Amino acid sequence: MKTPITFTLNGEEAAVFVDPGGNLLDVLRRGCGDLSPKYGCGQGGCGACTVMIDGEAHIACLTLAETVAGRRVDTAGGLADGPDLHPLQIAFMEGFAAQCGYCTPGMLMAAKALLDRNPNPTRAEVDEAISGNLCRCTGYEPIIDAILEAAKHRGAA
């Protein structure tokens, strides 16, 4: 029996039918067609599926889809404001903080959740915020640098 749910996805209203026990990652990708969160492990280990639910970073693959009914979900697909990129996106581009790009949407959302609640994080806080996100290509230093750079930029703006 599928259950209908509605929630806010990147500021727009979304309505989908979900399978019992269906996870948010599947629902976002196949139900809503938002392909920005990625499958890396399906077991909470890699963070590639990280999205924000009501402003907090969550692992979509371990979130029951039904639990987001009526809540606000944000993904990397909604990070840019039209053609204007988010400072985190610019910092990732300029700081070479992505190679294959598979971990990037998850990294960006973990970072955004951090900066939204703590606009001037220390390096250790950035470290902590992305500790659930694995990157096999880039190495974490450029990613941490880019997040700190984005924080600086946002502070100045």
Added chain:
Amino acid sequence: MVVEYRKDLFADERADDFDVVGKPILRQDILGHVTGRSPFYDDHLFDGLLHMRCVRSPHHHARIRSVDASGAERMAGVVKVLSARDVPVNVNTLLSLINFGRDDEPLLATDKVSYVGQPILAIVATSVRAAEAAVQAVRVDYEELPFVLDVEEALKPEAPVVNAEYPNNTFDYADTYDHQKLRFGDVDKGFAEADHIVEATYQMSPIEQAPIETCGAIAAPETNDRITVYTSTQGLFFSVGVTAKQLDLNSARLHFIGGTVGGGFGGKVDSHHEPLAALACLATGKPVKYMWDRAEEMQVGAPRGGERWKIKDGVARDGRILARMFTGFFDAGAFTRLSSYAVQKSTGHLPGPYSIPNVASNVYCVYTNRTPSTAMRGFGITACDFAIERHMDKVARAVGMDPIELRILNAYRDGDMKAHRRAAKNCALIESCQVVAQKTGWALSGEAMRASSKIGGGEGALGLIPETVIDEEGRIGERRRTGLGPEPDAGQGARRRLPQGHSAHNSSAFGNAPQREDMAAEQERSGFKAPMAPTAPAPKPAEPAPVAPPAAAAPVTGGPSLPSAYTARPAASLPTPPEPPRPAPTAAAPPPPPPQPEDPARPHFQRAVKRPGVSRFLSGTRRR
């Protein structure tokens, strides 16, 4: 990180000024990455997408007595159960596309499984969950077989045969040789002259590439009778070729879309997903996704193969390395994939960046009941470099020398002859060592600081392609017959000096016809014959062969013995004598057999047949 580009040290091979190193640059695909729009293979949506899961072996090695999928076939959501019978060309090897090696790996297992996780059936269902449930419902009756997980164990006569196509548990180079060989100078002479002998064994474990995106492919029917395959492959043309071959399809019917890979590191070249997904697409007429989950990626995904290296150095009191001998074992796992090539790479890399007058190596590509290994970032090189550089430190301790100075002393200088008979050029190890020492405040002697790579070749040699030394008979390198016994049959035909750059290994090692006319002479010269049909695996003798032919004397026996280098180690650790023996200089032993006159009628030597006196390349002492 500060990147310094030292044009004063490295050759200015091209006139361009590097204006990229050290400066930030935008990747061309970065916008897709940061907006989440880069099209990875799983980012293509299809109505009615089917999902595939495989029934896999729980055993390292087992005979399959029977497979009963009738329960699974009746389950809700199950659309198709594919077995080996459904695959037009079930057995393949990746490098068959370049005629290297024999087809040895089934896409779906038939009579036996040789590693944990080997696929037997592929089940296509309307959801991942339904496919997984159906996998659980399949009953396979196994007869467990003895298995072998260690490379040296696998070379023992009593070891189980892992891969029926290669019953000696070693890849056959040019369908004949059970290892790759390198010989330069005379290591025994070098060891005899040495003041110290330094020996050690190094082991590198397998490493999973662990890309964040798991391997997979989606195959979807097109409206023009083609199949579109979205894939994570790192070798798109390998995957097209393999799919066309295994499905017996004209490749014009295959439309492959790839290039956006969520991390590969070598682990995405094996081309197993594409043929299975395309086969299921053909069988169902629906789009089918075959995507590994994380557990499969880690268990079944082919890792970097484990390597074991045994190094023995003969070193003079002053630190000069006079002789270096390697025995290498590359763990291919159950099937070849790219390991045969890894062994060639590592052999081409020996003895490291050092000028050593006497070098010998035997490197084996060995089958074990482990997950088949494949490419990963410098495979065949990194492990052997690890061994070589650890060994350099060991040598430094043995002679009481600074490890950096030891490297400077032995480093290649421009113009030095490498073990592969090519002059070294653009050498900069000495200068690199000096810069490292300066930057880390490591004190070097004045002599080491004054050393330079630019000896012999000098500036003028930089950027030139070095000439390959060819002897009067057209062979690469000077021949050193003395003490090495007869040369292998070189075949008949005119001896010719070859065009520069055509190595004797180019054609003969690959078992295929020369692709260029000017290589034909080379092919003829090397005694090359078209690859013979794989011979039926010899029945396994119940016990080790009672009588060893003279050339395969075991290291424990007296009389003609292995090179002293190899007898120093306990016999138990010697799986295969690396080289047919020749008399020790001092021992009263029969003289080496005289070189055989060339006999045009003599057939090319057979795989795994010991023919004493014909070839010193054959060291297949395991089964005869």
